[in-house]
Amino acid sequence: MAKKVPVMGYRCERCGHEWLPRNSDVPKVCPKCKSPYWDRPRQNKN
Numbered sequence: 796m797a798k799k800v801p802v803m804g805y806r807c808e809r810c811g812h813e814w815l816p817r818n819s820d821v822p823k824v825c826p827k828c829k830s831p832y833w834d835r836p837r838q839n840k841n
C-alpha cells in the first residue's frame with residue numbers, strides 16, 4: 796500500500812498554486828501565474 800507522505804513542493808503566494816519542482820533549482824516564476832514574486836507574500840504598503 797502506498798503511503799502518503801508530505802512532498803517538498805512549492806506554493807505560490809500570489810495565486811496559491813502548488814507544484815513540484817522538476818529539479819532542485821528554485822523556480823524563478825510561478826508556472827501558473829508567471830509571477831516572479833511567487834515566493835513572497837503580497838505586501839500591503841499604504
Ligand SMILES: [Zn+2]
Pocket residue numbers: 807808809810811812825826827828829830833
Ligand atoms: Zn502563481
